[in-house]
Amino acid sequence: MRFRVEDLDQYYGSAQVLRHVGFEIAPGECLAVLGRNGAGKSTLLKCIMGLLAPSAGRILLDETDATGWSPNRRSRAGLAYVPQGREIFAELTVGENIEAAARAHGTYGTAATDETVSLFPVLREMWKRSGGALSGGQQQQLAIARALVTQPRLLILDEPTEGIQPNIVALIGEVLRMLKGRLSILLVEQYLDFAIDTADAFVILSRGSIVETGRAEAMSREHLTRFIAV
Ligand SMILES: Nc1ncnc2c1ncn2[C@@H]1O[C@H](COP(=O)(O)OP(=O)(O)OP(=O)(O)O)[C@@H](O)[C@H]1O
Numbered sequence: 001m002r003f004r005v006e007d008l009d010q011y012y013g014s015a016q017v018l019r020h021v022g023f024e025i026a027p028g029e030c031l032a033v034l035g036r037n038g039a040g041k042s043t044l045l046k047c048i049m050g051l052l053a054p055s056a057g058r059i060l061l062d063e064t065d066a067t068g069w070s071p072n073r074r075s076r077a078g079l080a081y082v083p084q085g086r087e088i089f090a091e092l093t094v095g096e097n098i099e100a101a102a103r104a105h106g107t108y109g110t111a112a113t114d115e116t117v118s119l120f121p122v123l124r125e126m127w128k129r130s131g132g133a134l135s136g137g138q139q140q141q142l143a144i145a146r147a148l149v150t151q152p153r154l155l156i157l158d159e160p161t162e163g164i165q166p167n168i169v170a171l172i173g174e175v176l177r178m179l180k181g182r183l184s185i186l187l188v189e190q191y192l193d194f195a196i197d198t199a200d201a202f203v204i205l206s207r208g209s210i211v212e213t214g215r216a217e218a219m220s221r222e223h224l225t226r227f228i229a230v
Contacts, residue, residue, distance in 0.1 A: 001062055001078055001153035001184055002027055008057030010043055010208075017043050018054070019209045025154070025201075030176065030185035032199035034192070034228050039205040041188040042084060045158050048186070049081045050074050061154075076105070078153030082160060084188075086143040090132030094123050097131050097146055105150040116148045119175050137168035144172065148179075155179070156186045161194050173197055192224060204228070 003025040010018035017040045025031045035041050046052040048059055050071040058067045061077055069077070089097050098117060102108035117123050120141040126134060131142060140160060147155055157176075161169045169191070176185060176198050189195040195202070202219055204212040204227045212227055 001025075003154050003184055003186070004058075004060040004063075005044075005048065006058040006060065008044070008047055008059075009055045010040075010047055010052065011055050012043075017208045018047070019207075021057070021205070021208070021210055023203050023210065023213065025184045025186060027184055028181040029200040030180055030187055030198055031201045031203060032187045032189055032195040033203045033205060034189065034195060034224065035205035036228055037190075040208040041205055042158055044205070045081065045083075045156055045186070045188060048074075048156065049079060075150065078151075079156060080147035080150050080152035080154070081156045082140075082143045082147050082158065084158040084162065086139050088131040088134075088139055088142050088146065091130060093128050093130055094134070094142055095127045097142055098123070098149055101146040102149040107149055107151055112151060113149045116145055119148070119178075120145050120171070137164045140164055140172070141168065144175070152183055154184045154186060158188045159190060160187070161189065161191045169194060190228070192221065192228065196221060196224070 006022045008018050008021040021044060023031065033041055043052065047054045050069055058065055066074055066077065099108055102113050107113050122138055123142060123145055126138060131139065134142065160172055173194060187195060187198060199216050201215050202213065202224065203210055
């Protein structure tokens, strides 16, 4: 999917939290959005998913204007969102979490669903455990798998490494790099090394505005650090 955001503005009351935000993600590429706490990253993702209506601007999926679409319609069109805090169903088992997402998208029981679950071996081990009984890292793997079984064309991740132990961060990184090419990824991340290992391009948000943008190969670690160091 070619995904584009144009001139997005968003306010909370009279406070403007997004200002003329615009960027594009090419099919099969990963764009990382970096920025300090409060820069507007989560607000941007909520506007993209239709959980917040932007005050101005457009969201385009393969040149189709999706700005007024419901979250459900966006999801059916191929957007999948893994929010910060993961929001899995704590009362349902791992298997039921996966099944609910896959059934809603008509992918339940397909080989692709089995393949997705196999990316995260711990999910099979924990299949009958309730989501709420999993560790943070296991819940993050479940949240990503649940998004992937919908067979999205754009996977949107809000700080997937936050509070996660290094070996699971490494596994998530491997999975994302493997998926690139097949789908596009929008990654909001504060962990710079993870973003550098994963992204093809960067956008840096500061106080709701894009202050820097570029291809990964043109962005040194030192350069990126300057924008996000406290
Ligand atoms: N529901 C809300 N009502 C009012 N202000 C809000 C609300 N949610 C966020 N804000 C404010 O909007 C600004 C952007 O918040 P947002 O959560 O989008 O930033 P962020 O870059 O995702 O930060 P973090 O990394 O801390 O999640 C911040 O100043 C925040 O305090």
